[in-house]
Amino acid sequence: MTGTTTYSVIIPMYNEEAVIQETYRRLKKVMNMTGEAYELLFVNDGSRDRCADIIRECAYWDDTVRLIDFSRNFGHQIAITAGMDYAEGDAVIIIDADLQDPPELIFDMIEKWKNGYEVVYAQRIKRNGETMFKKWSASLFYRVLRASTDISIPVDTGDFRLMDRKVVNEMKRLPENNRFVRGLVSWIGFRQTAVEYERDERLAGETKYPLKRMIKLCLDGITSFSIKPLKISGYLGALLSASGFIYLFYVLYLALFTDETLRGWASIVSVMLIFNGCVLLMFGFMGEYIGRIYDEAKGRPLYIVRDVHGLNNREKPVRKRLIANE
Ligand code: UDP
Numbered sequence: 001m002t003g004t005t006t007y008s009v010i011i012p013m014y015n016e017e018a019v020i021q022e023t024y025r026r027l028k029k030v031m032n033m034t035g036e037a038y039e040l041l042f043v044n045d046g047s048r049d050r051c052a053d054i055i056r057e058c059a060y061w062d063d064t065v066r067l068i069d070f071s072r073n074f075g076h077q078i079a080i081t082a083g084m085d086y087a088e089g090d091a092v093i094i095i096d097a098d099l100q101d102p103p104e105l106i107f108d109m110i111e112k113w114k115n116g117y118e119v120v121y122a123q124r125i126k127r128n129g130e131t132m133f134k135k136w137s138a139s140l141f142y143r144v145l146r147a148s149t150d151i152s153i154p155v156d157t158g159d160f161r162l163m164d165r166k167v168v169n170e171m172k173r174l175p176e177n178n179r180f181v182r183g184l185v186s187w188i189g190f191r192q193t194a195v196e197y198e199r200d201e202r203l204a205g206e207t208k209y210p211l212k213r214m215i216k217l218c219l220d221g222i223t224s225f226s227i228k229p230l231k232i233s234g235y236l237g238a239l240l241s242a243s244g245f246i247y248l249f250y251v252l253y254l255a256l257f258t259d260e261t262l263r264g265w266a267s268i269v270s271v272m273l274i275f276n277g278c279v280l281l282m283f284g285f286m287g288e289y290i291g292r293i294y295d296e297a298k299g300r301p302l303y304i305v306r307d308v309h310g311l312n313n314r315e316k317p318v319r320k321r322l323i324a325n326e
């Protein structure tokens, strides 16, 4: 189904009116320099500002511009998934709208792609202009993910990457609702390599990934690729009850064979709090998995499109459901 387009650049945007014009200009410059056919595929993830209007205006006189307009905000990972569903290039590039990912790096990615790599991901060696908290939480996120999943997801790597058509076609077959795209790409395999870069400051506007969304992304990453948290509950349970028994024998020993008795309800309360906390925590882990099973069982579409621009002749992607509901 590949057409004459060599490169599809997917740009998810959520309230990015402050930067989108400049992003368009920089991307245009870079993509023109490749000398090959390309399309710029903007996905408007339910923005409440004018960014979609700005892109529509660009599309008016630039026929490389495409727009997928969501009916509401579905989230970054879903937006890039929609982009992949509609893209028709032989290589598909995903880039943030805020110019934190320098478009000029696309040249290096293309070079590696032409040398036979099917996935070229951009790995940050430095982050500029982000708060200490963001840097620290992001770093923790990648390390927790690496420790808890069974496949190797490269650290300090976001969604800024180039993927060959083969990889994108495989991506389109994956049905899950709670998506962690970079993990799925690692899972798919093929020849993968990195290009390194320094992540710049956001050009304007503020991050659309507050802590709450970071936690959701982290949980999606872990739960999609590992059941270790469930196993940990088993081990932790075993460990706690073993220590409970040992302590019980110690208390009995003191009561039966010595004159000492252990006193204090404070210690009982704290032990109870700790143990009940553990139990609830494990319920929470289980809930995360069950909630995701529930999401998949509903089998709702990943996203709803209000309208598209420049894509009218393209076949609408059909995603196979995990649980068929005929
Ligand atoms: N984004 C999106 N939908 C959302 C949140 C973010 O499409 O619900 C886009 C956003 O416009 C940007 C990219 O995802 O192009 C990355 O978001 P952001 O720059 O806010 O994340 P950060 O770089 O701070 O991690």
Ligand code: MG
Pocket (backbone or CB within 6 Å): 096, 098, 100, 202, 207
């Ligand atoms: Mg950003």
